[in-house]
Amino acid sequence: MSLSAIAKPILYSYWRSSCSWRVRIALNLKEIPYDIKPISLIKSGGEQHCNEYREVNPMEQVPALQIDGHTLIESVAIMHYLEETRPQRPLLPQDVHKRAKVREIVEIICSGIQPLQNLIVLIHVGEEKKKEWAQHWITRGFRAVEKALSTSAGKYCVGDEISMADCCLVPQVFNARRFHVDLRPYPIILRIDRELEANPAFRAAHPSNQPDCPPELPNK
Numbered sequence: 001m002s003l004s005a006i007a008k009p010i011l012y013s014y015w016r017s018s019c020s021w022r023v024r025i026a027l028n029l030k031e032i033p034y035d036i037k038p039i040s041l042i043k044s045g046g047e048q049h050c051n052e053y054r055e056v057n058p059m060e061q062v063p064a065l066q067i068d069g070h071t072l073i074e075s076v077a078i079m080h081y082l083e084e085t086r087p088q089r090p091l092l093p094q095d096v097h098k099r100a101k102v103r104e105i106v107e108i109i110c111s112g113i114q115p116l117q118n119l120i121v122l123i124h125v126g127e128e129k130k131k132e133w134a135q136h137w138i139t140r141g142f143r144a145v146e147k148a149l150s151t152s153a154g155k156y157c158v159g160d161e162i163s164m165a166d167c168c169l170v171p172q173v174f175n176a177r178r179f180h181v182d183l184r185p186y187p188i189i190l191r192i193d194r195e196l197e198a199n200p201a202f203r204a205a206h207p208s209n210q211p212d213c214p215p216e217l218p219n220k
């Protein structure tokens with residue numbers, strides 16, 4: 001076995017990147033020790049665009065995870081890899097219908113909401129319109145998430161076990177608050193977010209607990 005295959009995983013992460021945050025939660029839940037390599041998405045026009053990092057992630061985004069001698073990108077693909085290689089503390093339910101529900105909620109957030117309000121899109125939309133734009137897409141997606149949760153949720157997004165859907169929901173709620181979305185129409189989302197706030201794996205993954213979090217955090 002090569003040295004890189006047994007080395008501690010390295011997560012390229014940015015403190016308030018919701019996609020990095022999903023993976024941090026998954027790693028924490030599965031109790032996989034890892035080191036963080038911060039990539040500032042704003043410093044000098046964004047470290048994710050430098051040549052060195054482009055070699056790590058050609059999408060010029062975070063996260064990227066170096067693990068088992070491989071470099072993996074895309075948060076959902078990474079969570080599935082972790083699930084398949086580290087089955088301890090499963091992030092997918094056994095029941096196939098429940099699994100489908102988890103994937104449905106993951107997909108709504110990771111394809112239907114977050115990419116529309118991420119940094120590259122908002123830069124393109126422009127300073128003047130970006131808040132309204134982000135609110136529009138988050139509201140549209142959260143309506144669908146709340147509806148899905150009305151039949152799937154127990155204590156968490158799908159039943160009473162924490163799943164990948166929860167790893168995606170919590171960071172998206174943070175983004176919604178960041179863009180001042182009115183969350184009152186989504187009581188189930190709010191309840192689950194509150195439920196997970198105290199969970200140590202979620203707490204340790206929070207932006208305010210990251211090594212690259214600025215000391216003056218505006219949105220704690």
Ligand SMILES: O=C(O)/C=C\C(=O)CC(=O)CC(=O)O
Pocket residue numbers: 016017018019041042114117118119120175
């Ligand atoms: O400090 C910044 O403003 C830069 C970037 C981000 O927040 C990350 C995002 O693009 C949002 C997201 O992860 O959904």
